[in-house]
Each structure stands twice: as C-alpha cells, then as structure tokens.
Amino acid sequence: MxxxxxxxxxxxxxxxxxxxxxxxxxxxxxxxxxxxxxxxxxxxxxxxxxxxxxxxxxxxxxxxxxxxxxxxxxxxxxxxxxxxxxxxxxxxxxxxxxxxxxxxxxxxxxxxxxxxxxxxxxxxxxxxxxxxxxxxxxxxxxxxxxxxxxxxxxxxxxxxxxxxxxxxxxxxxxxxxxxxxxxxxxxxxxxxxxxxxxxxxxxxxxxxxxxxxxxxxxxxxxxxxxxxxxxxxxxLPTTLLNMSELSKYVSDALGKDYSSAVTEATTKYRYDPHYGAGGTFGVNYPHYRELLPLFNFNSIYLRKEIRKRIADLIIEHYWKPFKEEVFEKSKVWRTCGEPCPAACKKVWRGKKVDYEPFEGVGPLIGVMKLDKSVKVVDEIDQLGFDAIEIGHVIAWLLESVYRGLLEPEDIGISERPILDPLLLNVDLWSRNAELALELVRGLVNKRTEVLKLVAELGIRRAAKILDDRYVARVSALGLRFEDLAIYLPFGSHGYMTPNFYWTPGFLVPIPITGRYWTNYSTTFMEPEEYAKTVFVRALKEYELDNAGFCRFHRGWAEKILAKLYECLGVSIDIDEHAKEMYRKIVEYNVKADAKPRFLESERAKDVIVTLATELGASEWESKFSKNRDDALKEWWSRFAKAFAELLGIDPSYAEL
Structure with missing residues (x-):
C-alpha cells in the first residue's frame, strides 16, 4: 500500500x-x-x-x-x-x-x-x-x-x-x-x-x-x-474490511471486547450517566464548574465562592435546558458523517451544540441563556468563522469597551456591554449576546476601522496598532489593548489564542497550540514535569490526527495504533516517527519567523499565575507574589529547556 x-x-x-x-x-x-x-x-x-x-x-x-x-x-x-x-x-x-x-x-x-x-x-x-x-x-x-x-x-x-x-x-x-x-x-x-x-x-x-x-x-x-x-x-487487508475479523483482531490487541472498549472510551461524548448528559457541552459544564473561564477569563481573579455562585447560574439557566431538551425530550443525536456509536453531535432545536462555540459567545461574555447564544453561534457558523478565535475576538473587544479603551461606536455596537461578574444577573448579562451578533456581522463587513484592523491582522497586531492610535486612553487607564487578550505570540507578528480552559497548556512554548496537542487539564506543576506531560500528549495527538482518528476514540485507538499499522505491513515506532515529524514542524516555524515567544499579555500571564494559587502550589505562589514576571519567565524558560531536551532540539526554538 x-x-x-x-x-x-x-x-x-x-x-x-x-x-x-x-x-x-x-x-x-x-x-x-x-x-x-x-x-x-x-x-x-x-x-x-x-x-x-x-x-x-x-x-x-x-x-x-x-x-x-x-x-x-x-x-x-x-x-x-x-x-x-x-x-x-x-x-x-x-x-x-x-x-x-x-x-x-x-x-x-x-x-x-x-x-x-x-x-x-x-x-x-x-x-x-x-x-x-x-x-x-x-x-x-x-x-x-x-x-x-x-x-x-x-x-x-x-x-x-x-x-x-x-x-x-x-x-x-x-x-x-x-x-x-x-x-x-x-x-x-x-x-x-x-x-x-x-x-x-x-x-x-x-x-x-x-x-x-x-x-x-x-x-x-x-x-x-x-x-x-x-x-x-x-x-486494505480484509482484517480491516470484514467486521467480524476486525472485531476479533482489535479485541485480541486490546485484551477486551472491541464494542465494549469503544463504548467505554466514548462515554463522555455519547452519554455519561454520572451527569445524565453527553457531548462536550453536556459534560464540561457540570465537570469544570468554578474552573470555567468566564467574562473574558476575568473569573481567574474572583474568589472561589463567587465563581461557584456563577457556576450554579450556568447550570440552572444554560446547561439544564440543554440537558432536558436533548437527553430527556427530543434526543436528536448525530454523527460527524461516518458510522460511529459515539453519536457525539447533540442537537438542540436544530442546532448542534458543542462546548467551545457555545462557551465563546456564552459564559465567556456573560451570556447564560441558550436561546440567546444559539443565534450567535449559528451566525458564526454560517459565515464560516473559527468559533474559538471569534469568541476571543468578541470577548476582547467587548471588554475593551467595558474598560474604556474603546467606545461602542469604535466597533459598531449599539451600547456598552455588561461584564460585571458581581451582578449575578443572568438577564442583564444576556444582553451581551446581541452585541456579539453585531460584532460578528461587523467583523465580516469591516464596518469600522477598528474592526477592519482586527479582521485583517488579528488580535496581536491590531492591539499594538490600537495602543498607538488610542495612546491617551491607554495612558489614562494604565492598560494596553493586548493586556485584555489571551494568546501565545509567535515570531514578530503571529499568535494563537487558547481553547477555553483554565490551564497553562495552551500558553507554553510549543510550535502548535490552540489545539489539543498539549496537556490541557487544570493543573500546575514543576515546569520539567509539566513539559513531559505536554510532550507525551503532543506526540499522541499527532499520531491520532495523522492516522485520521477522531480524538474522542483516543481511549482505545492510541493503545493499538502500532498494531493497526502492522495490518498494512508497516512496522514502525510511531512515537519516534511522531517525534521526528514534530521536530520538522519546529524546524519549519523557526525558518518562518514563527518561534513561540514569551507572553506579552498581562491576562495571559495571569492565567498561569492564578492557577498556581488556585491549586495551592505554594512555592511558586510565593515566587509569583514577589516578582511575577521574573518567576513566570523562569517557569516558562525551564519548560522550554525541558521540552527541547525531550524533543532533541536546541532550546532557542523559543524566545524569551
């Protein structure tokens, strides 16, 4: 073959x-x-x-x-x-x-x-x-x-x-x-x-x-x-084409029944009886609760008691209506288009509902009503936007108005957003959904000069231009535009925003981020140990994507991927292969002036720093309290050094 x-x-x-x-x-x-x-x-x-x-x-x-x-x-x-x-x-x-x-x-x-x-x-x-x-x-x-x-x-x-x-x-x-x-x-x-x-x-x-x-x-x-x-x-060999032969082959390789292994591995995405729901939306909200990123990640500064109260509102007003409709009434579940027992696509009143699109124009901007956010998500999807990126753009622009760096007319919205998390008022917060809809349409039509900048250059470059354009506002507030955004810089102009999790995993120096090629769990540890976990996940996710496997099946597919390649006559150390190809991605990005750089944004830095406090990492909490930037540079650079050693490359692949 x-x-x-x-x-x-x-x-x-x-x-x-x-x-x-x-x-x-x-x-x-x-x-x-x-x-x-x-x-x-x-x-x-x-x-x-x-x-x-x-x-x-x-x-x-x-x-x-x-x-x-x-x-x-x-x-x-x-x-x-x-x-x-x-x-x-x-x-x-x-x-x-x-x-x-x-x-x-x-x-x-x-x-x-x-x-x-x-x-x-x-x-x-x-x-x-x-x-x-x-x-x-x-x-x-x-x-x-x-x-x-x-x-x-x-x-x-x-x-x-x-x-x-x-x-x-x-x-x-x-x-x-x-x-x-x-x-x-x-x-x-x-x-x-x-x-x-x-x-x-x-x-x-x-x-x-x-x-x-x-x-x-x-x-x-x-x-x-x-x-x-x-x-x-x-x-392909008949082993992969005949279902009975395939089931036996995979069952023997796994040491358990194939169907049972698939069902077990995809429980979260199909239906988890612990939550009475399934899919990323159905499981993530009750699972993460007070660890959810809210109000453009401003939740990282809130006391846990306040975050718990907001999480309760999300469960009551955002998650329960979804659970009742999709798992107790209509039960419309779909697949991505291939035969699959996971049926991970949960459809609410005609719209597929996943965590990240509905988080980006939901709780991330204070919206906790599904009928409000679904209109924005549908607009984003039909216009063909990256829903995660556009969620970051909307949250960043709305907070820029909320803080006074921009006026509503600068970005073509009809009123000021309501982003005070202490209001604890779902009805007031949900008014932000209409502003998000105005922004989505405004961005695609480049309705204002600010929106044109963002649409054509992205958050990082636009933020620096806006710092100069509105220098008086920046000076008066003591706040730069980039300080309200969360991204990992790459080279002179590039950047990537993280997925919606409170984790260091998307902000560490790795060549490809914004995807699950990392450890995205809510954890904080010594940088050398963390680098090992990120390295393992980066290689495993590469292997799955390169083989064409959905990561929702990773629980069983990762274990036998080498065995599956043997069916095709390929005997290869897939970890070493992935490592070599990952090195080539680094090589390309170095040549393309796209090295990961140390964090520029105050908010991005605080995503990592506040997590150390949240999880009781006392030694690092003490270091951060004495000199946040120096301590974070130490943690970040030690991660880069350890990651480089694991990959077998020069630590200069990343820039402080």
Missing part, C-alpha cells in the same frame, strides 16, 4: 499524482510537512504567496470498518501564527476517500473564484475539473440561498446545481464562507449530505477552523469549494 496524494495547481488548472511508501509518508500531516518544508519551501515567502499549499487529507485507515478513522487533517501555513498549522474535521474522509487519493494539495492562485471537482473511479483519480464562479454570484449566494446564508448557502447551492455529480460520486462539499474572504479567521466548512432528501444533514456540520485554513483556501488560492468523491477504495 502507498500513500496517494494529488497536487492541484489551480492557476495552471493542472494536477499531478504522487505516491509515497508508508515509511516515507504515514499520513496527511507527514505529507503536508514534507510538501511545505522540502518541496515548495513556503517558509521562504509570505503566507499569502500561492506556494502556501493547503493540504487536505485522510489517514491510511480511511475506507476501513474501524470506528472514528475518517477524520480529515488540514495542513497549511497559518495567516494567524505565521507558522505551519494543523486543523481537522470529522467524518469528511468517509466520502472524500472515494476521489482516488488519500490527500490533495492546493497550490497556485485561480484567476477567478473557483470550485474544484475531483472524481475517482475504481482505478484512481478519473478527473479534476475547475468551475469558475463570478464574485457577484458568489456574494448573492452568500446573501441567501435555499433558506440559508454564507457557507451553508453555498453548499446547498452546490447540491442543487451539481446534483447529478454529487449523487453519483456521493461527494460531500468542503466550502468557505464570507469570513474566509474578508478576515484571517475563516474555517473550512462541510455539512454532510442527505442523498435521499437532497439536502444538508442538520447537526452533522464539521469545521476545520483553528489557524484559519478557510482564509488560506480563499485569499491565497481563490478557491471557494472542493467537491471530491467517487468509487475508489484503498487496497
């Missing part, structure tokens, strides 16, 4: 098939790293250069009967971090694999907005076609089509316009929305297609969003959609 990849040059409208031995390329991330670092050397040029290949691919187990193995990984140079980044979307490979290859790479820049069609037959790739769409036509579709707008409207239009092609190939379109063309926060969006109803499957929408891959596809390559499918199937 070989890993098959298709290089598509959208400027020349040409394509080239490449095949790699599995000891060369084990999966889509390997392929993406090899292409960027060795072939196109995209680090030499601007991330807006057409050499910034967007790689989208499945793992080598796609097409098998294994549960959870049809995730697609996307590799690209991010317009946010300025370095190599990886994002993923679930279930898409289940239909994508039929196009005749495991992965595609988009290079070049189309002369007009383009839709790329890839058809596979039993022999492999049969055809690649390019269909132009006029900008005004694309805008009219985004404005509204088939009862939807944005990315959802574009996918519905593709289904209706190219129905014969989609029905024959079983293709699942991957599209971008308006956010991808107008901001650097654009996601790739793919909603599963119901071939019987000729419509989108409500609740089975997926987003490859972190780092802005949609913005790369749109702004760098001028591509609006990829429609790939067909009848090709990889040549």
């Amino acid at each position: 070989r890993y098959r990849a298709l290089i598509i040059d959208v400027s020349a409208k040409s394509w080239e098939l490449r095949e790699y031995r599995l000891d060369e390329v084990l999966g889509p991330i390997d392929f993406g790293i090899k292409l960027h670092l060795e072939d196109v050397e995209s680090w030499k040029r601007s991330p807006y250069d057409p050499s910034n290949a967007l790689v989208l691919g499945a793992g080598v187990f796609a097409g098998s009967k294994l549960f959870g193995c049809h995730r697609v990984a996307v590799v690209f140079r991010s317009l946010e971090t300025m370095g190599l980044h990886v994002s993923t979307m679930g279930g898409v490979a289940y239909k994508f694999i039929g196009c005749g290859v495991h992965a595609i790479a988009i290079v070049g820049r189309a002369h007009k907005p383009t839709i790329v069609f890839i058809r596979g037959s039993e022999k492999g790739v049969e055809s690649v076609n390019f269909v132009n769409i006029e900008p005004h036509h694309l805008e009219s579709i985004y404005a509204g089509y088939g009862g939807r707008k944005g990315a959802y409207a574009l996918e519905k239009w593709l289904i209706d316009t190219f129905w014969d092609y989609i029905s024959e190939t079983h293709a699942r379109p991957i599209v971008v929305g308006p956010a991808a063309w107008r901001t650097i926060f654009g996601a790739l969006v793919s909603v599963d297609v119901d071939l019987t109803r000729r419509d989108l499957v409500e609740g089975s929408e997926e987003f490859a969003a972190r780092g802005g891959p949609g913005s790369v596809l749109a702004q760098v390559h001028n591509v609006a959609a990829i429609v790939a499918g067909g009848t090709w199937r990889p040549q």
Whole structure:
C-alpha cells in the first residue's frame, strides 16, 4: 500500500499524482510537512504567496470498518501564527476517500473564484475539473440561498446545481464562507449530505477552523469549494474490511471486547450517566464548574465562592435546558458523517451544540441563556468563522469597551456591554449576546476601522496598532489593548489564542497550540514535569490526527495504533516517527519567523499565575507574589529547556 496524494495547481488548472511508501509518508500531516518544508519551501515567502499549499487529507485507515478513522487533517501555513498549522474535521474522509487519493494539495492562485471537482473511479483519480464562479454570484449566494446564508448557502447551492455529480460520486462539499474572504479567521466548512432528501444533514456540520485554513483556501488560492468523491477504495487487508475479523483482531490487541472498549472510551461524548448528559457541552459544564473561564477569563481573579455562585447560574439557566431538551425530550443525536456509536453531535432545536462555540459567545461574555447564544453561534457558523478565535475576538473587544479603551461606536455596537461578574444577573448579562451578533456581522463587513484592523491582522497586531492610535486612553487607564487578550505570540507578528480552559497548556512554548496537542487539564506543576506531560500528549495527538482518528476514540485507538499499522505491513515506532515529524514542524516555524515567544499579555500571564494559587502550589505562589514576571519567565524558560531536551532540539526554538 502507498500513500496517494494529488497536487492541484489551480492557476495552471493542472494536477499531478504522487505516491509515497508508508515509511516515507504515514499520513496527511507527514505529507503536508514534507510538501511545505522540502518541496515548495513556503517558509521562504509570505503566507499569502500561492506556494502556501493547503493540504487536505485522510489517514491510511480511511475506507476501513474501524470506528472514528475518517477524520480529515488540514495542513497549511497559518495567516494567524505565521507558522505551519494543523486543523481537522470529522467524518469528511468517509466520502472524500472515494476521489482516488488519500490527500490533495492546493497550490497556485485561480484567476477567478473557483470550485474544484475531483472524481475517482475504481482505478484512481478519473478527473479534476475547475468551475469558475463570478464574485457577484458568489456574494448573492452568500446573501441567501435555499433558506440559508454564507457557507451553508453555498453548499446547498452546490447540491442543487451539481446534483447529478454529487449523487453519483456521493461527494460531500468542503466550502468557505464570507469570513474566509474578508478576515484571517475563516474555517473550512462541510455539512454532510442527505442523498435521499437532497439536502444538508442538520447537526452533522464539521469545521476545520483553528489557524484559519478557510482564509488560506480563499485569499491565497481563490478557491471557494472542493467537491471530491467517487468509487475508489484503498487496497486494505480484509482484517480491516470484514467486521467480524476486525472485531476479533482489535479485541485480541486490546485484551477486551472491541464494542465494549469503544463504548467505554466514548462515554463522555455519547452519554455519561454520572451527569445524565453527553457531548462536550453536556459534560464540561457540570465537570469544570468554578474552573470555567468566564467574562473574558476575568473569573481567574474572583474568589472561589463567587465563581461557584456563577457556576450554579450556568447550570440552572444554560446547561439544564440543554440537558432536558436533548437527553430527556427530543434526543436528536448525530454523527460527524461516518458510522460511529459515539453519536457525539447533540442537537438542540436544530442546532448542534458543542462546548467551545457555545462557551465563546456564552459564559465567556456573560451570556447564560441558550436561546440567546444559539443565534450567535449559528451566525458564526454560517459565515464560516473559527468559533474559538471569534469568541476571543468578541470577548476582547467587548471588554475593551467595558474598560474604556474603546467606545461602542469604535466597533459598531449599539451600547456598552455588561461584564460585571458581581451582578449575578443572568438577564442583564444576556444582553451581551446581541452585541456579539453585531460584532460578528461587523467583523465580516469591516464596518469600522477598528474592526477592519482586527479582521485583517488579528488580535496581536491590531492591539499594538490600537495602543498607538488610542495612546491617551491607554495612558489614562494604565492598560494596553493586548493586556485584555489571551494568546501565545509567535515570531514578530503571529499568535494563537487558547481553547477555553483554565490551564497553562495552551500558553507554553510549543510550535502548535490552540489545539489539543498539549496537556490541557487544570493543573500546575514543576515546569520539567509539566513539559513531559505536554510532550507525551503532543506526540499522541499527532499520531491520532495523522492516522485520521477522531480524538474522542483516543481511549482505545492510541493503545493499538502500532498494531493497526502492522495490518498494512508497516512496522514502525510511531512515537519516534511522531517525534521526528514534530521536530520538522519546529524546524519549519523557526525558518518562518514563527518561534513561540514569551507572553506579552498581562491576562495571559495571569492565567498561569492564578492557577498556581488556585491549586495551592505554594512555592511558586510565593515566587509569583514577589516578582511575577521574573518567576513566570523562569517557569516558562525551564519548560522550554525541558521540552527541547525531550524533543532533541536546541532550546532557542523559543524566545524569551
């Protein structure tokens, strides 16, 4: 078996098939790293250069009967971090694999907005076609089509316009929305297609969003959609294709029944009887409670008693209505598009509800009413934004107004936000949802000069420009714009915001953050010990993504991944392989001026410092109280040194 990849040059409208031995390329991330670092050397040029290949691919187990193995990984140079980044979307490979290859790479820049069609037959790739769409036509579709707008409207239009092609190939379109063309926060969006109803499957929408891959596809390559499918199937051993053989093979490898192992590993995401709910939203809120990040992470400064009272309000007004509707009444659960017993997509009144999108425009900005936040999340999704990044942007801008760094008219909102956590008033706080909706629409339309800056440059660069533009306000308040934002800086201009957890794991010096390639538990420990835990998770998560496995299946898949590769005739130390590829990501980012740098933001620093106090790390609490910055630099630099030793690289990969 070989890993098959298709290089598509959208400027020349040409394509080239490449095949790699599995000891060369084990999966889509390997392929993406090899292409960027060795072939196109995209680090030499601007991330807006057409050499910034967007790689989208499945793992080598796609097409098998294994549960959870049809995730697609996307590799690209991010317009946010300025370095190599990886994002993923679930279930898409289940239909994508039929196009005749495991992965595609988009290079070049189309002369007009383009839709790329890839058809596979039993022999492999049969055809690649390019269909132009006029900008005004694309805008009219985004404005509204088939009862939807944005990315959802574009996918519905593709289904209706190219129905014969989609029905024959079983293709699942991957599209971008308006956010991808107008901001650097654009996601790739793919909603599963119901071939019987000729419509989108409500609740089975997926987003490859972190780092802005949609913005790369749109702004760098001028591509609006990829429609790939067909009848090709990889040549896999019968052990992976016959369910009874597979069950025996996996059961023997695990030492327990396959079905039981999968059920046990995915309990949180399907249904956890301890909470009477499931999915990330259903479990995270009752699990984390007073450790939840609230009011743009200002909760880290609150006494535990206050945080507990706010958590009680969240449970009563935000979580319970979800639990009652989804687990006691309607019980609408979906998958990402592949057969999977986890059914992790929990649908509330027609909308898929996950923790992070609903946290970002929920409790993070004080909104604790599901009917309020669902409108904002739906707008974010249809416009095609990265929901985590846009959650940070909204919280940062709202607090900037709340603190007096900005006026409401500077960002086009109708009134001042209510962000006082001591009010303990759900009705008052929930008014922020309408302001968030105004901001989402304002960002995609660049309604004000401030919003234009943020949309085009991101939080870090915009904050520094705003420091100069509003120097009098900054001076009077003794507060910089970046001090209200939470991000890890990369190089001169890049950055990445963390996922919504109170943890050091997204703010330590690692080459790829904003994803779960870290230890994101609420913990604080000696930097050397913490580096070991982050290192292990980074490699394991790399291995899962590179194999195309959903991390919700990590509880069983990680244990036998090497054994599964043996089915394909590959005998490899996958930890060492992941370590080598991770080193290459570091190498790329160093060349691209995207080294992780010490924290610039006061709020970001305090995320780590306050956690030491919260968890009773008395020695570090004492150090931080005497000289916070010096002590934090010590902790951070010791982490970097330990991480470098584990990886076998020079500690200069990170900058103080």
